[in-house]
Structure formats: structure tokens, C-alpha cells
Amino acid sequence: MSLAQSVLSGDRLALARLLTRVENDTPEGRAGLDELFPHTGGAHLVGITGAPGTGKSSLVNQLALSFRKQEKRVAIVAVDPSSPFTGGAVLGDRVRMRDLAGDAGVFIRSMATRGSLGGLAQATVGIVQVFDAAGFEVILIETVGAGQSEVDIARLAHTTLVVEAPGLGDDIQAIKAGILEIADILVVNKADRPGVDSTERALKSMLDLAHPVAKVFMHHGTPLVPPIFGVQNGGMSEGQGGWIPPIRRTVATDGSGLPELVQSIEEHAQHLRRSGDWSRRERARLEAEFELLLQQMLLARFHAAVAETELAVMLDAVQGRKLSPRAALEKLMEEER
Amino acid sequence: MSLAQSVLSGDRLALARLLTRVENDTPEGRAGLDELFPHTGGAHLVGITGAPGTGKSSLVNQLALSFRKQEKRVAIVAVDPSSPFTGGAVLGDRVRMRDLAGDAGVFIRSMATRGSLGGLAQATVGIVQVFDAAGFEVILIETVGAGQSEVDIARLAHTTLVVEAPGLGDDIQAIKAGILEIADILVVNKADRPGVDSTERALKSMLDLAHPVAKVFMHHGTPLVPPIFGVQNGGMSEGQGGWIPPIRRTVATDGSGLPELVQSIEEHAQHLRRSGDWSRRERARLEAEFELLLQQMLLARFHAAVAETELAVMLDAVQGRKLSPRAALEKLMEEER
Numbered sequence: 001m002s003l004a005q006s007v008l009s010g011d012r013l014a015l016a017r018l019l020t021r022v023e024n025d026t027p028e029g030r031a032g033l034d035e036l037f038p039h040t041g042g043a044h045l046v047g048i049t050g051a052p053g054t055g056k057s058s059l060v061n062q063l064a065l066s067f068r069k070q071e072k073r074v075a076i077v078a079v080d081p082s083s084p085f086t087g088g089a090v091l092g093d094r095v096r097m098r099d100l101a102g103d104a105g106v107f108i109r110s111m112a113t114r115g116s117l118g119g120l121a122q123a124t125v126g127i128v129q130v131f132d133a134a135g136f137e138v139i140l141i142e143t144v145g146a147g148q149s150e151v152d153i154a155r156l157a158h159t160t161l162v163v164e165a166p167g168l169g170d171d172i173q174a175i176k177a178g179i180l181e182i183a184d185i186l187v188v189n190k191a192d193r194p195g196v197d198s199t200e201r202a203l204k205s206m207l208d209l210a211h212p213v214a215k216v217f218m219h220h221g222t223p224l225v226p227p228i229f230g231v232q233n234g235g236m237s238e239g240q241g242g243w244i245p246p247i248r249r250t251v252a253t254d255g256s257g258l259p260e261l262v263q264s265i266e267e268h269a270q271h272l273r274r275s276g277d278w279s280r281r282e283r284a285r286l287e288a289e290f291e292l293l294l295q296q297m298l299l300a301r302f303h304a305a306v307a308e309t310e311l312a313v314m315l316d317a318v319q320g321r322k323l324s325p326r327a328a329l330e331k332l333m334e335e336e337r
Numbered sequence: 338m339s340l341a342q343s344v345l346s347g348d349r350l351a352l353a354r355l356l357t358r359v360e361n362d363t364p365e366g367r368a369g370l371d372e373l374f375p376h377t378g379g380a381h382l383v384g385i386t387g388a389p390g391t392g393k394s395s396l397v398n399q400l401a402l403s404f405r406k407q408e409k410r411v412a413i414v415a416v417d418p419s420s421p422f423t424g425g426a427v428l429g430d431r432v433r434m435r436d437l438a439g440d441a442g443v444f445i446r447s448m449a450t451r452g453s454l455g456g457l458a459q460a461t462v463g464i465v466q467v468f469d470a471a472g473f474e475v476i477l478i479e480t481v482g483a484g485q486s487e488v489d490i491a492r493l494a495h496t497t498l499v500v501e502a503p504g505l506g507d508d509i510q511a512i513k514a515g516i517l518e519i520a521d522i523l524v525v526n527k528a529d530r531p532g533v534d535s536t537e538r539a540l541k542s543m544l545d546l547a548h549p550v551a552k553v554f555m556h557h558g559t560p561l562v563p564p565i566f567g568v569q570n571g572g573m574s575e576g577q578g579g580w581i582p583p584i585r586r587t588v589a590t591d592g593s594g595l596p597e598l599v600q601s602i603e604e605h606a607q608h609l610r611r612s613g614d615w616s617r618r619e620r621a622r623l624e625a626e627f628e629l630l631l632q633q634m635l636l637a638r639f640h641a642a643v644a645e646t647e648l649a650v651m652l653d654a655v656q657g658r659k660l661s662p663r664a665a666l667e668k669l670m671e672e673e674r
Contacts, residue, residue: 030663033661033663034661034663037658038658038661039658040658041658051389052388279656282656283652283656286652286655286656286662289662290648290652290655290662291636293662293663294636294669295632295635295636297667297670298632298635298636298639298670299628299631299632299635301670302631302635311627315623315624318623318627319616319619319620319623321374321375321376321377321378322375324370324374325374325623325626325627326367326370326634328627329634330634332631333635333638
């Protein structure tokens with residue numbers, strides 16, 4: 001029985017092994033991914049992103065517990081692009097285990113960077129596909145930080161949560177302006193802290209800029225119009241199958257607001273399926289995955305064809321300013337052919 | 338006269354034009370880069386990174402002012418990977434202009450994301466090369482946020498500053514563990530705030546873990562041994578030409594600590610040249626640039642050879658789970674040949 005077949009039959013040890021091979025991009029990992037791919041497409045992928053200090057990890061733990069109460073199998077993929085060298089991700093696993101230990105319906109995988117731009121996103125794609133094929137119904141993809149790579153990873157999801165918290169300083173505002181546009185659901189975590197009202201107000205006014213319709217129909221998170229207008233508990237129809245990101249307050253440390261947040265996540269999934277956006281998003285996701293993988297495969301082919309020594313000779317010429325990088329690479333690419 | 342020649346002759350308008358073309362990766366931009374490349378290699382590239390809320394932008398402005406007092410020409414490249422959609426970078430330009438307006442020895446360029454992992458880093462490389470060729474002696478490369486892409490961009494520099502500030506919350510500690518390892522100089526900005534001592538202590542104990550020698554010789558930022566042991570004002574020799582990152586306190590709003598910080602930056606440059614690390618770092622940087630550009634050129638060649646319609650057919654097969662992404666790409670790559 002192949003590793004992939006063992007994963008499909010529910011073998012946790014095989015799952016852990018395959019995840020490691022996929023993360024390390026070994027030939028066995030690649031073969032496993034190929035074998036599992038036909039079994040993917042069943043999971044709801046939920047991305048969780050936001051600045052440091054917002055309590056994302058605790059929130060993700062609480063989300064996992066909430067989905068477990070519904071008997072759903074949950075995988076957590078914690079991606080840490082900001083910790084490129086040390087074992088922070090491993091420590092993260094231990095801390096989480098306290099809450100979720102011993103539950104066979106939960107699987108947690110932490111990943112640190114793969115050392116290159118794109119490498120981490122590529123590995124995340126593979127890890128998520130393995131969990132998907134293995135029958136996890138909800139896959140929570142958590143990224144630490146709020147940079148471009150985190151945004152790219154969060155985009156791999158069907159539903160993206162952007163987490164904020166009161167009182168995180170000035171620069172946060174600037175980040176939100178961009179990151180808001182990828183949010184399907186906004187979460188104000190640590191909502192028992194002072195400043196929660198002004199944080200929510202700031203988010204709401206930014207949302208109003210992004211979705212002018214929201215201003216008319218919503219007020220303090222509560223829709224002002226009855227459900228007959230297509231409004232459903234914060235997520236509402238814009239007319240062309242649109243979705244206005246609801247704002248949810250949570251206190252991850254005691255679980256407040258979690259039921260409402262889970263409801264919003266499920267409503268978003270329903271909305272995606274109803275509107276046809278589910279398959280459109282999947283297509284966009286597959287296209288992004290395709291491009292990432294293509295990049296990796298083209299580089300691998302190039303390095304297999306061009307000797308290290310040739311590369312070094314060209315780099316010498318570049319460092320000596322005798323050739324521009326582009327001119328040097330054009331020569332090498334001709335040789336590759 | 339070509340645009341590149343105008344840039345070399347000191348034409349600011351030509352410089353601005355070429356920067357735009359390089360940022361947009363137009364054929365004229367590429368030709369300009371090729372033409373300018375032999376003139377690069379003179380600038381000291383200084384990367385500045387750190388979490389939001391640390392006051393990096395003000396610090397970068399102050400650094401520029403300090404270098405201007407030494408009659409050095411300074412370029413600032415402000416890279417914002419966390420603002421993928423909106424015009425935050427442009428606003429940044431305006432805010433900065435108040436401090437540095439009208440000084441012909443300063444040029445500021447803000448960049449938002451190029452829409453893809455790696456694209457922004459690639460554009461940054463080009464912008465920095467143009468400034469370098471144009472004779473700017475110091476190039477300050479500032480990144481917003483502290484994710485992997487920021488780290489990758491900061492690494493393009495000879496000297497990397499990691500900026501911290503007191504009281505930024507718990508998650509910051511986790512980030513520092515990784516990011517510390519790329520720091521040549523640590524800056525505790527907003528050093529007039531409460532908590533500065535504990536922030537510096539935390540940084541120092543992490544440094545001790547990374548560089549065990551430092552623990553013996555340094556105490557509260559002051560070397561405990563005389564210069565004869567190779568110690569120079571916080572930056573010290575480890576025996577094999579190593580460098581222990583000094584910790585500098587600054588208050589960017591009033592300029593406190595800036596002379597000492599500038600001194601550390603210059604000492605680091607001297608250290609790099611003395612130890613041979615200058616050219617080793619340049620080599621590593623050129624290798625990274627090479628890989629980024631190679632990626633871009635391989636993708637461009639692929640997309641020129643493979644029709645969009647073929648790509649769409651393969652994506653259909655992948656979405657229908659008939660082919661795995663890797664199998665589909667292998668077919669397409671055969672066709673490319």
C-alpha cells in the first residue's frame with residue numbers, strides 16, 4: 001500500500017509522514033500529491049491572517065474546538081513566514097496541543113519558511129491538498145504577520161478572515177487599508193479590551209469605502225433591513241451575488257463570539273456555493289497554484305540542464321560588471337535549450 | 338542620448354522616468370538596467386525592517402538627514418508588501434517630503450506590491466541598481482512589516498537594520514527570534530517610552546543565544562574589553578572576522594541617538610570591507626537577484642511559447658480532478674520545448 005493509500009484509509013502516522021515529505025518536496029511527497037489530487041475538493045479552506053498581537057493563534061484554536069463540536073474533522077496549518085530560521089513553529093505545536101490534545105478529529109501542522117519566496121506558499125498548497133484528500137472538512141490556514149506572503153497564503157482559502165484587535169498602534173491602520181480588500185469576514189478579537197468600539201468603527205468606515213452599499217444597510221454589525229432584502233446575519237447580498245464582509249467581535253481566551261463567527265464562516269461557504277463563487281475561487285486558487293508550481297518546475301529543469309560551474313562563471317562576469325544579469329541569463333537560457 | 342545616459346549625467350527627470358519604467362518592467366526599463374549595470378557597485382545599501390508601529394519611516398527620514406549632513410547623496414526606497422491594493426505608498430511620499438523637500442541630494446521612491454510573490458523584490462533590485470548607477474552613495478531600503486518578503490528584501494542590502502520599539506505586544510517576541518538572525522544592527526526606536534530597558538534586555542538575551550561570544554564581552558551595549566581585542570564601539574570581531582550586532586537606542590522624532598546609529602552603520606561598512614564580507618555579501622546578493630530574474634525570464638519564455646487556450650484546457654482538467662497540477666504542467670512543459 002502506498003503512503004497516499006494509507007492516508008486515504010485514515011492512517012494518522014502515514015498522514016504525518018506524507019506531510020513531512022510534501023513539506024520537504026521529496027520525490028515521494030510529489031508522487032503522493034499526484035495520487036491524492038483526485039480526492040481533493042471536499043474541504044472548506046479558511047484562511048486567517050492579521051497583524052501580530054491580535055491573538056490569531058488562540059482564535060484558531062477556538063475555531064477548531066467549535067467545528068469539533070459539530071463533529072467536523074479539522075486540520076490547522078500554521079504558516080510562519082516571519083520566522084525564517086528558528087524553531088518557533090514547533091514550539092507553536094506544543095502550545096496548541098494543550099487545548100486540542102488527544103482529539104483524533106484534529107490535526108495540527110506548523111510550517112516555517114522554505115527559504116525562498118514562493119517556496120512556503122508552494123509547500124502550504126501541498127499540505128492543504130493532503131489534508132483535503134484525507135477527509136478533513138475544515139482546514140484552517142493561519143499565517144503570522146500581515147505581509148505580502150501572508151496575504152498570498154491567505155488567498156489560497158475559500159474564506160479569508162482578517163483579525164484585528166483594539167489598540168495596536170498607528171501603522172496598523174495603513175496595513176488594514178490593503179488587507180481589508182481580501183477579507184471575507186473581519187474579526188475584532190480581544191473585544192473585551194478598551195478601544196474596541198473605535199477599532200470596529202475604523203474597520204466599518206474602511207469597509208464603507210470598499211463596499212459603498214454596506215453603509216446604507218448596516219449599522220454596528222446589525223443589518224438594518226429584514227432578510228427579505230438578501231441580508232443574512234451580517235453577510236448580505238449586494239445584488240450581483242456580492243458579499244459584504246461582516247464584522248464579528250470575539251474574545252478568544254474565553255470563547256465569546258465564537259458561535260457567531262462560526263455561523264458567519266458557514267454562511268460565507270453557503271454564499272459561495274449559491275453564487276457560483278465557490279468554483280470561481282477554486283479556479284483562481286488553482287491558477288495561482290499552477291503558476292507557483294510552474295515556477296518551481298521551470299527552475300528545476302533549468303538547474304538540471306545548466307551546470308553549477310557555468311552559473312558560477314556567469315556570476316563572476318556579473319560581479320565584475322562585464323555582463324548585466326539579464327545578458328548573462330539570456331546566454332545561460334540559450335544553453336539550456 | 339538614451340534615458341540611461343541622461344541618468345548618468347545627473348538628470349533627475351530622466352531618473353524618475355527610468356525608475357517608473359523599471360518598476361513597470363517595460364522593455365525600455367530593462368534596456369536601461371542593462372546599460373546602467375556596469376556603473377553599479379558604488380553604493381552602500383542599507384536595509385531597514387521591523388514590525389509595524391516601530392516608527393521605521395521616521396527613523397529612515399532621520400537617517401537620510403544625517404547622511405545629508407555628511408554631504409552624501411541619499412536615495413530612499415520604501416517598499417510596502419503589505420499594501421497590495423491601495424495607494425498607501427504614494428501617500429508615504431507626500432508625508433516624507435515635508436522633511437526632505439527641495440534637497441537635490443535626496444531622492445525618494447515608494448513602491449507597492451507588483452502583484453506576485455517575487456515581483457516586488459525583483460522591482461526593488463532594479464530600482465536600487467538605478468540609484469546605485471546614478472551615484473547615490475547611500476541607499477536606504479525600507480520595508481513595512483516583518484514577513485518573509487520584507488526579510489528577503491532587507492537581505493538585498495549590505496547592512497540590515499532591524500527596528501524594534503518598547504511595548505509592542507507578545508507576538509513580537511516570536512518574530513524577533515527569526516528576524517534577529519538577519520540583523521547587522523538592532524535599533525530600539527521610541528527609546529523615550531516606558532519599557533525600553535526590558536525591550537533592550539530581551540534583544541540582548543536573544544543576541545546572546547545567537548552569538549554566545551557577545552555575552553562575555555558586552556554589557557548593556559558597552560564593550561567590556563578595550564579596542565585591542567578587536568572591539569569597536571559595539572561592533573566587535575569574533576575572531577574569524579565576525580560582527581556582533583550592536584544595539585542602538587533612538588528617538589526618531591527628535592533625532593536622539595542618530596549620530597551613534599550612523600556611526601554603527603559606517604563601522605559595519607568598514608567591517609565588511611576589511612573582512613572581505615563586502616564582496617561575499619555582494620556575491621550572495623547577486624546570486625539572489627540572479628535567481629529572481631531567472632524565475633521571471635523562464636516564466637516569460639514559457640508564457641510566450643504556450644498559448645493561453647492550452648493553459649485553460651489543462652486548468653479545466655485539473656479543476657475536474659482528471660489531472661494533477663504537476664502532471665498537467667509536465668505536459669505543457671513538453672509542448673514548450
